[in-house]
Amino acid sequence: MRTGSIRFRLTAWYAGLLTAVVLALAAILFLHLKNYLEGTLAETQLRRARQISDTLIARVGATGDAYVGNEIASLYAPEKSDRFIRVTRPDGQVIYRSGPPNNQAFDPTAVPSASPETPWESRRKQPMAGGAALLIAAVRAPAGGGGTYLIEVGTSAAPVEAMFRHLLFVLALGLPLVVALATAGGYALVRHALRPVDEIAGKAEQITQHNLGERLPVPRTGDELERLSSALNHMIIRLDAAFQNSKRFVADASHELRTPLTILCGELEDLAQERKLPADHRERLGSLLEEVQRLAKIVERLFALSRLDAGEAQSEWIPFDLARLASVTAEQMALLAEDRRIGLTCEAASPVPVEGDRSRLKQVVVNLLDNAIKYTPDGGAVRLTVKPVGARASLEVTDTGVGLSAGDLAHVFERFFRADKTRSRHPDGAGLGLAIVKSICNAHGGEIQAESTLGKGSCFRVLLPLVDDQPHSSMPQSDSAP
Amino acid sequence: MRILLVEDERKVAEMVARGLKAERYAVDVAADGDAGWAMVNTYRYDLIILDLLLPGTGGLELLKRIRRHDPAVPVLILTAMDATASKVENFEAGADDYLTKPFAFAELQVRVKALLRRGPISRNSTVRVEDLEIDRLSQQVRRGGARIELTPKEYALLEYLATQPGRVFSRTMIVEHVWDQSFEGLTNIVDVYVRHLRAKVDDPFPAKLIQTVRGVGYSLAAGVEP
Numbered sequence: 001m002r003t004g005s006i007r008f009r010l011t012a013w014y015a016g017l018l019t020a021v022v023l024a025l026a027a028i029l030f031l032h033l034k035n036y037l038e039g040t041l042a043e044t045q046l047r048r049a050r051q052i053s054d055t056l057i058a059r060v061g062a063t064g065d066a067y068v069g070n071e072i073a074s075l076y077a078p079e080k081s082d083r084f085i086r087v088t089r090p091d092g093q094v095i096y097r098s099g100p101p102n103n104q105a106f107d108p109t110a111v112p113s114a115s116p117e118t119p120w121e122s123r124r125k126q127p128m129a130g131g132a133a134l135l136i137a138a139v140r141a142p143a144g145g146g147g148t149y150l151i152e153v154g155t156s157a158a159p160v161e162a163m164f165r166h167l168l169f170v171l172a173l174g175l176p177l178v179v180a181l182a183t184a185g186g187y188a189l190v191r192h193a194l195r196p197v198d199e200i201a202g203k204a205e206q207i208t209q210h211n212l213g214e215r216l217p218v219p220r221t222g223d224e225l226e227r228l229s230s231a232l233n234h235m236i237i238r239l240d241a242a243f244q245n246s247k248r249f250v251a252d253a254s255h256e257l258r259t260p261l262t263i264l265c266g267e268l269e270d271l272a273q274e275r276k277l278p279a280d281h282r283e284r285l286g287s288l289l290e291e292v293q294r295l296a297k298i299v300e301r302l303f304a305l306s307r308l309d310a311g312e313a314q315s316e317w318i319p320f321d322l323a324r325l326a327s328v329t330a331e332q333m334a335l336l337a338e339d340r341r342i343g344l345t346c347e348a349a350s351p352v353p354v355e356g357d358r359s360r361l362k363q364v365v366v367n368l369l370d371n372a373i374k375y376t377p378d379g380g381a382v383r384l385t386v387k388p389v390g391a392r393a394s395l396e397v398t399d400t401g402v403g404l405s406a407g408d409l410a411h412v413f414e415r416f417f418r419a420d421k422t423r424s425r426h427p428d429g430a431g432l433g434l435a436i437v438k439s440i441c442n443a444h445g446g447e448i449q450a451e452s453t454l455g456k457g458s459c460f461r462v463l464l465p466l467v468d469d470q471p472h473s474s475m476p477q478s479d480s481a482p
Numbered sequence: 483m484r485i486l487l488v489e490d491e492r493k494v495a496e497m498v499a500r501g502l503k504a505e506r507y508a509v510d511v512a513a514d515g516d517a518g519w520a521m522v523n524t525y526r527y528d529l530i531i532l533d534l535l536l537p538g539t540g541g542l543e544l545l546k547r548i549r550r551h552d553p554a555v556p557v558l559i560l561t562a563m564d565a566t567a568s569k570v571e572n573f574e575a576g577a578d579d580y581l582t583k584p585f586a587f588a589e590l591q592v593r594v595k596a597l598l599r600r601g602p603i604s605r606n607s608t609v610r611v612e613d614l615e616i617d618r619l620s621q622q623v624r625r626g627g628a629r630i631e632l633t634p635k636e637y638a639l640l641e642y643l644a645t646q647p648g649r650v651f652s653r654t655m656i657v658e659h660v661w662d663q664s665f666e667g668l669t670n671i672v673d674v675y676v677r678h679l680r681a682k683v684d685d686p687f688p689a690k691l692i693q694t695v696r697g698v699g700y701s702l703a704a705g706v707e708p
Contacts, residue, residue, distance in 0.1 A: 258562040259491050261584035266497040269587050272697050273650060286696025293697070296584045300666075332661060335635070339674045362664035370668055 010190045015183040022178065026171050030164070037160050038135060042123040045083075045137035048076070049153040050121075052087070053141035057149045065089065069096035084108055084134060084154035090147025105156035106131055114138055114150060125157065132158035196225045204232065212240035251306040254299045261299065264292045301432040305415070308439035319355045319467055322393050323348035323386045329365045330384050333373070340378045344369075348386035352393045355467045356444045364440050367433045368397040368460050376401035376457070388466055392446075395462040404452040412450055413438040437462075483598055484508040484525065488518035488544065489533040489560065498531065501587050502594065515539025522548055529597055532577075533560045542575055549576040556597040560585075586652040588699070595646075609644045612704050614683065614691055616644050625683060635660065636679050639672075643692070643702040652699040676700055 003009075056068045063071075068087060072078070078085045078098035082105060087096040098108055106128050114124075118138050126134040136154035143149050196219040203216045215236065218229045271277065272285040330346040337344035354361070365384075372382045380400040387394055404412060411417045416431045437460075441448045446464035485507050489495040492513070499509045510525070512518035515536045522530070530548060534541035545557060559580035573580075579593050609616040615624045621637055623630045632640065638660045643651060653669035665671060676692060684690045693701045 255562055258583040259494060263491075263493045263497060265584045266494075266501070266587045269698050270497070270501065273695060283696055286698065289697025299584075329664075332635070332665075333671065335678065336671050336674055339677075359662070359664050362662075363666070366664050366668055 007187070007190050007194055011183060011187040014186045015179060018182050019175075019179050022175055026175065030167065030171075033167075034160075034164060037163075038125070038157065041155060041157070041160065042135050042137055045135060045153040045155060046121065046123060046139065048083075048085075049137050049139040049151045052076075052085070052151050052153070053139050053149075057087075057141035057143060057151065060143050060149065065095040072096055073098075082156060084111060084136070084152070086111065086152045088113065088150040088152075090143065090149065095149075101156070103156075105158050106134055111136075111152075111154070114152060118150060126154070132156050132161050196221075196229070200225070200229050200232065207236060209243055212236060212243055247306055247309050250302055251310075254303040254306065257295075257299045261292065261296050265289070265296065268292060298432065301436060305432065305436055305439055308436070308443055316357050316359070317355060318358060319353055320358050321351040322354045322361070322395060322464070323350040323352040325358065325362055326365055326384055326386045326395060329362055330369065333366070333369050336370070337373050337382060340373065340376075342373055342376055342379065343381040344373070344384070345381070346384045348384070352386050352388055353467050354393050354444075354464045356464070357440075360440045361444065361464075364437050364462060365395065367437050368395075368462070371433060372397050372399035372401065372458070372460075375399065380457075389463070391466055392463045393466050395464070396459060397461075398457065398459040400457040403454045403456050403458050404450075405454045409450055409452050413448070483528045484510070485594070486510050486512065486518065486521055486525075486527045486530045488512045488515065488530065488536065488541070490514055490536050491533070494533075494560075497587070498590065501591070505591065505594075507594075515541065515544045518544055519547060522551060527555055529556050529558065529594065531558045531560060531594075535562060545575050545577060558590075558593055558597060586655065586698075588650050588652055589655050591649070592646070592651075592655070609641075609647075611644060611647045611691060611702055612689065613687075614702075616641060623683070625687060630682050632679070632682060635675060636682070639675050640679055640683065640702070643700060648701060648703045650693075650695045650698045650701040656699065672700075 052072065056063075056071055060068055072085055072087070073096075076083065076085060079101055082101040082103045083098065084101070084106065085096065085098045086094060086108070088094050092113075094113075100108060110128065111126060111134060114136075118140065120140045121138070123135070123137045126136050128134055133156075134154040135157050136152050138150060138152045140148040141151055196217070200216050203214075207214055207216075215233050216229045218233065219225050268285055268289045272282055272289055274282070277285075327346050327348045330344060330348075334344055369382065369384065376382055376399045382400075383396075383398045385394075385396040385398070413434050415435045417435075418431045438448050441462055441464070444464055446462060449461045449463070450458065451461075452458035485502055487495060487498055487502075487509055489498065489511065490513050495511045495513070499511050502509045510521055510527075512521050515538045518530075518532070518536075519539060521527075532541050532545060532548075536544070539547075541559070545559070548555065548557065553576075556578045557576065559577040560583060561580055562583045578597055581590060581593060607617065607619045609618065613626045617623075618641065621641075623632055623637065623640065639656065642656060642659050653672045654666070656672045657665045657669055660675075661668075661671065676694075680690075680692050684692055689704070691702055691704065693703055695701065
């Protein structure tokens with residue numbers, strides 16, 4: 001999962017906020033509940049203490065201290081109800097203290113005595129060593145003798161604390177679960193909502209200048225995504241129109257240039273062979289003619305490119321052996337290499353069956369070899385290799401030539417592109433040869449790759465889809481050198 | 483021999499007509515399809531040269547009418563090779579040959595001669611140019627009686643030049659004939675082979691037979707050039 005994606009960021013924010021809100025809610029709930037329960041418990045103890053004060057202490061002058069103790073024990077049975085009751089005389093003497101409670105939650109004798117400054121009514125939480133705290137309510141009761149008796153009634157906070165521990169346990173377990181579930185749900189929702197974006201992006205990546213006729217999927221949801229995708233589609237339509245215009249322009253222009261070129265070519269040829277003209281005039285006419293022919297060649301190649309662009313390369317589609325085509329072509333061009341003392345080797349083990357326009361693909365081999373020979377210094381080496389690589393046929397032309405810089409390599413298949421001065425030394429082409437090679441490869445469902453090191457050499461690799469192996473006899477073998 | 487040229491581009495028509503007249507053909511020129519059709523119905527022609535893009539009745543339509551009228555007359559198509567008129571369509575419509583603009587006039591001459599089946603296209607098994615002797619059956623070459631060993635490509639090039647001694651062949655024509663159309667644009671290969679051929683055929687002898695006409699091409703002829 002990419003952490004930069006909208007999907008991830010939305011979910012992370014959502015999960016973070018959810019956790020914070022739920023934690024705050026749990027904390028408020030916990031504190032309120034704790035206050036309320038402890039308050040209620042303390043209130044009950046206070047009522048008991050008041051009861052004792054009203055019913056027993058008010059008459060203590062008449063009944064005596066011992067009577068009070070007996071009455072409390074019989075009326076309230078604090079041990080059975082797990083309560084703590086202590087009555088202290090004004091002089092600090094404890095006249096009654098309840099015994100250990102049945103549930104052994106606390107030790108009554110270990111409860112420290114209240115400070116003498118205790119107000120008329122008070123409550124406190126008395127921490128106890130080795131157990132839960134005691135919630136104690138204390139009431140001062142006026143006695144006949146002028147002093148005040150201190151009545152303390154308490155109960156263990158253990159049940160409340162146990163309940164809170166349980167609540168904490170449930171929250172600690174439940175919270176992450178709730179957050180995790182909500183996050184997963186949120187992620188799925190966001191993903192669902194953004195799936196059209198993935199589809200649009202995936203389709204948009206596939207659209208190149210060769211399939212501008214295709215359109216992006218438009219989700220009929222009436223939302224922002226529908227607007228975005230139809231806006232993109234309109235942009236593609238405008239791009240398509242612009243490309244069509246420029247292609248039509250190239251096709252029309254190269255077409256219109258043919259007639260004037262025919263006239264130029266014919267008249268100049270006629271003159272160049274006119275023996276009445278002085279030799280130097282004929283020489284100059286010849287030079288003019290060479291330029292006209294170069295122009296004609298450029299027009300021819302532009303026209304070929306516009307036809308390839310228009311997808312008209314599939315007229316003569318046949319299966320054939322690429323290895324044989326390559327070795328025959330290499331043989332035909334051997335002299336061109338030999339002339340410059342360049343070693344031309346060909347490694348092509350038949351059969352490497354491919355399908356396509358044979359003469360177009362031969363043009364690919366010719367152009368690549370011609371380039372390699374042209375840009376390799378005398379005495380260098382050019383190697384042609386054809387072999388199957390996976391489900392594809394690979395045709396590789398490697399040279400020990402001048403090579404290309406990384407910057408030039410990126411543009412080498414562009415029309416009219418010329419690398420540095422070394423290349424413009426050859427006025428032969430017009431920088432269209434490799435563009436044609438690429439167009440032919442594309443038209444065959446293949447691709448071309450180029451690697452190069454400046455000063456060391458280049459490698460051009462054509463990859464074409466392999467077809468099922470054909471019996472050898474069915475392969476056209478017309479390409480033998482005469 | 484009478485040739486009808488149907489071509490709407492005045493300058494192209496003039497140029498082609500002049501060139502053909504210099505070869506002693508009788509040439510009529512029609513500037514559009516209707517004029518062409520009228521002339522086909524009036525005279526008998528030995529060859530019709532037809533531009534495909536014509537005002538009025540188009541070239542392809544005229545070709546079909548001509549075929550209904552006279553299935554035998556050879557027709558040479560001149561085309562600017564627009565996307566709709568492919569090679570195959572032209573032949574299906576009844577063309578005998580076709581030439582793509584811009585073309586070299588030398589090429590037009592070669593095709594016209596071939597279609598009329600006349601002229602000095604040598605059908606003999608042995609071709610002689612001065613003291614050079616090419617035996618097409620055994621594919622052997624002798625000069626001054628001495629045997630010259632040639633590679634198959636060198637032989638094919640020499641034999642092609644020898645089909646019409648004195649005629650200048652353009653590099654494009656040579657490439658298309660001796661190699662194939664995939665080598666189109668790779669005319670430097672012709673220069674290399676011609677150099678090798680010269681080294682064997684001309685260099686040992688004082689009279690040079692393979693001539694270069696700058697900007698046009700090569701020819702096989704007795705040396706007149708400096």
